[in-house]
Amino acid sequence: xxxxxxxxxxxxxxxxxxxxxxxxxxxxxxxxxxxxxxxxxxxxxxxxxxxxxxxxxxxxxxxxxxxxxxxxxxxxxxxxxxxxxxxxxxxxxxxxxxxxxxxxxxxxxxxxxxxxxxxxxxxxxxxxxxxxxxxxxxxxxxxxxxxxxxxxxxxxxxxxxxxxxxxxxxxxxxxxxxxxxxxxxxxxxxxxxxxxxxxxxxxxxxxxxxxxxxxxxxxxxxxxxxxxxxxxxxxxxxxxx
Numbered sequence: 001x002x003x004x005x006x007x008x009x010x011x012x013x014x015x016x017x018x019x020x021x022x023x024x025x026x027x028x029x030x031x032x033x034x035x036x037x038x039x040x041x042x043x044x045x046x047x048x049x050x051x052x053x054x055x056x057x058x059x060x061x062x063x064x065x066x067x068x069x070x071x072x073x074x075x076x077x078x079x080x081x082x083x084x085x086x087x088x089x090x091x092x093x094x095x096x097x098x099x100x101x102x103x104x105x106x107x108x109x110x111x112x113x114x115x116x117x118x119x120x121x122x123x124x125x126x127x128x129x130x131x132x133x134x135x136x137x138x139x140x141x142x143x144x145x146x147x148x149x150x151x152x153x154x155x156x157x158x159x160x161x162x163x164x165x166x167x168x169x170x171x172x173x174x175x176x177x178x179x180x181x182x183x184x185x186x187x188x189x190x191x192x193x194x195x196x197x198x199x200x201x202x203x204x205x206x207x208x209x210x211x212x213x214x215x216x217x218x219x220x221x222x223x224x225x226x227x228x229x230x231x232x233x234x235x236x237x238x239x240x241x
Contacts, residue, residue: 022213023191025171026151028111028131030093033071043067043082060099079119117157154179165205174200184208194218 035053043064051071060080064087072092079099087107098118106126117137125145129152138158146166153173161181170190174197184205192212194200200218202209207229214222227234 023171025153025173026131028133030091030113
């Protein structure tokens with residue numbers, strides 16, 4: 001477990017990879033137009049939702065695969081086992097959504113804010129996230145295997161065992177968030193800023209941290225994991241561990 005990073009600097013101008021500078025993430029700037037309340041009942045596959053407000057809607061078990069949400073606000077909605085495979089969420093704000101087993105595999109999120117979510121087992125493998133802010137809340141077992149994340153910020157949230165296996169993370173920041181048991185197996189990291197993570201625990205794939213920036217305190221805490229990944233034994237002078 002890594003302690004809170006001290007003395008974090010801004011992502012745009014701080015030191016990055018050796019010989020280069022860290023490029024900070026571009027945050028979404030969502031400005032919603034006046035919205036109409038959604039008066040429909042169930043989600044529809046390949047549905048087209050534009051400029052709508054979904055408030056306290058229960059979408060549990062519904063099929064919205066391939067749907068497009070543009071300039072929408074989803075507030076307090078239930079997404080248990082909701083199928084949103086291949087969905088597109090654009091210029092939208094999701095606040096207080098909750099659910100277990102939401103299927104967003106191979107979806108696309110662009111210019112999206114996800115605020116105070118309570119989600120578990122979210123399937124987002126193969127998805128594309130660009131200019132996305134995840135602020136507050138808790139997400140357990142987030143599956144982002146082989147996903148592409150660009151200009152994504154995780155801020156003040158808790159991520160339990162997120163799976164980034166085979167994913168590409170570019171200009172991704174972790175700010176005041178707790179990351180437990182992350183899997184970075186075969187992941188590619190470019191300009192990833194971990195310095196301000198409140199807690200950082202990498203369960204697998206610590207060797208994939210090339211392309212990330214960590215704090216000196218995090219380096220000390222990661223030393224045993226890094227040594228194990230390199231096959232280095234750390235022994236005292238008398239041979240004791």
